[in-house]
Amino acid sequence: MKIVVGHLFPDYLNIYADRGNMAVLERRAAWRGHELEVLPLGAGTEIPPGVHDLFYVGGGQDREQELIAPALADMGDALREAVAGGAAALAVCGGYQLLGSFYRDQSGAELPGAGLLPLHTVAGERRMIGDVLLECELVPGQPRSVAGFENHAGRTYLDEGAEPLGRVLAGFGNDGESGHEGCRAGRVIGTYLHGPLLPRNPWLADWLLAQALAHRTGEPPQLEPLEDELEAEAHAVSADRARIRGGRY
Amino acid sequence: MRLPLPLSAEIVFARAAASLSRVVGAGGGTTVPGKLLWKLDPGAVDRLAARLPRGSALISATNGKTTTAAMAARILAPSVRLAHNRSGANLVSGVASTLLAARDAELGLFEVDEAALPEVARRLRPRAVLLGNLFRDQLDRYGELELLAARWREMVRELASDASLVVNGDDPQLGDLARKRPRSTVFGLDDPRHASDELQHAADSKWCIRCGTPYVYAAAYIGHLGDYRCPACGHTRPTLDVLAREIELKGLESASFQLVTPEGTRSIELGVPGLYNVYNALAAASLARALDASLDAIQAGLQGFSAAFGRFERIAIGERSLLVLLIKNPAGANEVVRTLLAGTQPRLLLVALNDEIADGRDVSWIWDVDFEPLLGGLERLVASGERAAELALRFKYAGLPTDAIEVIPSLEEALDRGLELTPAHGELVALPTYTAMLGLRDLVARRGFVKPYWEAAA
Numbered sequence: 001m002k003i004v005v006g007h008l009f010p011d012y013l014n015i016y017a018d019r020g021n022m023a024v025l026e027r028r029a030a031w032r033g034h035e036l037e038v039l040p041l042g043a044g045t046e047i048p049p050g051v052h053d054l055f056y057v058g059g060g061q062d063r064e065q066e067l068i069a070p071a072l073a074d075m076g077d078a079l080r081e082a083v084a085g086g087a088a089a090l091a092v093c094g095g096y097q098l099l100g101s102f103y104r105d106q107s108g109a110e111l112p113g114a115g116l117l118p119l120h121t122v123a124g125e126r127r128m129i130g131d132v133l134l135e136c137e138l139v140p141g142q143p144r145s146v147a148g149f150e151n152h153a154g155r156t157y158l159d160e161g162a163e164p165l166g167r168v169l170a171g172f173g174n175d176g177e178s179g180h181e182g183c184r185a186g187r188v189i190g191t192y193l194h195g196p197l198l199p200r201n202p203w204l205a206d207w208l209l210a211q212a213l214a215h216r217t218g219e220p221p222q223l224e225p226l227e228d229e230l231e232a233e234a235h236a237v238s239a240d241r242a243r244i245r246g247g248r249y
Numbered sequence: 250m251r252l253p254l255p256l257s258a259e260i261v262f263a264r265a266a267a268s269l270s271r272v273v274g275a276g277g278g279t280t281v282p283g284k285l286l287w288k289l290d291p292g293a294v295d296r297l298a299a300r301l302p303r304g305s306a307l308i309s310a311t312n313g314k315t316t317t318a319a320m321a322a323r324i325l326a327p328s329v330r331l332a333h334n335r336s337g338a339n340l341v342s343g344v345a346s347t348l349l350a351a352r353d354a355e356l357g358l359f360e361v362d363e364a365a366l367p368e369v370a371r372r373l374r375p376r377a378v379l380l381g382n383l384f385r386d387q388l389d390r391y392g393e394l395e396l397l398a399a400r401w402r403e404m405v406r407e408l409a410s411d412a413s414l415v416v417n418g419d420d421p422q423l424g425d426l427a428r429k430r431p432r433s434t435v436f437g438l439d440d441p442r443h444a445s446d447e448l449q450h451a452a453d454s455k456w457c458i459r460c461g462t463p464y465v466y467a468a469a470y471i472g473h474l475g476d477y478r479c480p481a482c483g484h485t486r487p488t489l490d491v492l493a494r495e496i497e498l499k500g501l502e503s504a505s506f507q508l509v510t511p512e513g514t515r516s517i518e519l520g521v522p523g524l525y526n527v528y529n530a531l532a533a534a535s536l537a538r539a540l541d542a543s544l545d546a547i548q549a550g551l552q553g554f555s556a557a558f559g560r561f562e563r564i565a566i567g568e569r570s571l572l573v574l575l576i577k578n579p580a581g582a583n584e585v586v587r588t589l590l591a592g593t594q595p596r597l598l599l600v601a602l603n604d605e606i607a608d609g610r611d612v613s614w615i616w617d618v619d620f621e622p623l624l625g626g627l628e629r630l631v632a633s634g635e636r637a638a639e640l641a642l643r644f645k646y647a648g649l650p651t652d653a654i655e656v657i658p659s660l661e662e663a664l665d666r667g668l669e670l671t672p673a674h675g676e677l678v679a680l681p682t683y684t685a686m687l688g689l690r691d692l693v694a695r696r697g698f699v700k701p702y703w704e705a706a707a
Binding site: 011014015016017019020023024027061062063064067127129130131149151194195196199200227229230231233234236237238241245 | 385388389392393394395455456461463604610611612613614615616617635636638639641642643645646647648651654656
């Protein structure tokens with residue numbers, strides 16, 4: 001089966017090794033006999049309904065984010081329509097912020113968001129930097145852990161009733177206070193965690209692939225398990241790092 | 250005539266601490282005395298530097314600081330006594346330690362950490378500053394590239410009006426700094442044969458610093474370094490004062506080029522490989538020129554240079570050898586890969602990834618390195634260091650079969666395994682991050698194959 005991924009602004013938003021996430025999606029799809037086709041989406045690119053099974057948006061530095069924020073916000077309607085039609089999305093760090101309703105910088109100026117996730121972000125004084133460990137339950141009754149690294153000055157606040165991606169076991173998370181990290185709205189996931197995120201959390205890569213395949217076929221498939229020994233080892237080291245030296249105030 | 254300031258008690262005390270640190274085996278003691286002095290009297294650094302009769306020169310860059318400083322030292326040392334932090338202790342404390350140790354130095358030659366540069370410049374009031382390049386590096390420590398660039402711009406504004414500024418014009422952020430200063434030198438490459446086909450993934454300053462439009466490159470050499478022009482507003486690489494032409498790269502062994510300066514042209518034969526070392530040599534030549542070195546001295550110094558500490562070192566271990574190539578960020582590691590492949594397609598590699606502060610605690614950068622070209626002939630990878638498993642994943646997802654990967658976090662065990670897999674008279678290529686490089690060097694030193702770094706550097 002072919003899975004079509006729309007990679008939003010890959011030239012601008014790629015600061016924390018976002019291509020590692022793409023490599024993991026690509027290989028893990030291929031090992032199950034699926035082909036990942038990655039289409040870069042830039043300013044003014046059309047997003048016809050139903051074409052993309054999964055969207056990916058990575059992180060950028062402030063300057064890159066400022067350069068593309070208006071163009072990304074302009075794609076908001078098309079993206080919301082695609083997601084309403086069952087497409088999945090993963091947004092990391094800066095991309096996570098830009099999928100909310102707005103980002104307000106320290107001077108009070110606002111960057112528009114794409115409005116795909118129920119949240120907004122306000123720049124803070126101190127950067128929140130360090131290893132993070134989360135507990136998530138994307139599938140009820142199946143708690144999983146996510147390990148990664150965060151580096152952000154923005155404090156992200158979820159709207160009333162919005163669902164976080166996970167509970168922070170170690171590290172700062174969305175705002176350093178709520179104990180929440182990331183946001184999940186149906187098949188859309190946003191998070192500050194890079195590292196990159198997917199190599200050391202392969203179950204999340206598989207969840208995204210399953211959602212993307214579901215968009216294509218109508219049913220979330222059972223993906224056959226893979227040999228994930230190295231992934232488990234990298235996860236364990238990363239989780240240990242978070243427990244020992246994850247950020248806290 | 251006024252005599253120099255007397256050595257104060259705190260300076261004597263701090264020097265004693267350096268010896269003590271070595272005696273108790275706590276390492277080279279390269280920053281211990283400086284840290285102590287810093288605590289006792291932060292202003293002492295300024296006073297120590299002010300005693301240097303020929304002032305100080307500072308060198309900063311994401312990549313190439315240590316090598317460029319070592320090349321400049323080689324050029325300058327025959328004619329002037331240097332205070333030079335050659336083992337790479339490049340924070341304020343390292344500069345202080347070097348100043349403490351170099352009692353009769355005439356000129357300070359310091360490589361300085363990118364983030365520490367503004368403070369060091371404020372304290373030392375240098376007569377020359379060299380800015381080599383800015384790439385994404387240790388974002389967990391330095392913050393965003395723009396932030397660092399802004400601090401450097403501020404630092405340049407505060408330099409004494411008669412201070413020389415030397416910048417790499419191929420880096421859009423840095424080339425621009427020279428425009429407003431009369432006493433500045435711009436260097437860069439002028440040999441499009443060595444341009445890469447497309448901008449590398451690790452290119453950073455790709456957008457016009459004035460208007461945000463993507464630059465068009467007549468030649469992109471390393472990352473975003475090259476001959477750029479903004480098609481919208483016309484912002485372009487400044488005119489080069491010192492440049493390299495007719496560059497010849499000879500595999501893993503050497504490189505040569507024509508050094509073109511306003512005073513004349515010289516052929517330079519470098520004993521170190523790779524385009525990045527041509528940049529380093531060009532930077533060192535430009536700085537030495539700003540410090541009044543002659544073209545003859547520049548040529549002799551560059552040609553006599555072998556390698557800086559841990560950057561490109563061949564260490565004989567019995568009947569095998571170990572080649573150590575430091576990797577620390579995407580742009581630097583890409584050049585190491587490119588240079589390595591120009592010489593050999595290794596079948597065996599030892600790669601060691603640590604995540605201490607000096608390595609960067611965030612290891613995501615390894616995913617931005619183009620390791621893929623190494624996979625062609627690679628039969629076995631020994632992945633080592635504290636984040637060995639993460640490194641193994643990097644190669645697994647690049648396409649290396651997992652049965653070709655051995656994960657051995659212990660550096661010592663990994664080194665032994667690597668040597669065991671290396672045929673007699675063969676060479677083991679090791680790509681370590683900074684603290685892993687120190688660890689590897691320490692291991693071979695303890696086995697008697699190389700001097701500890703504080704002796705080698707002395």
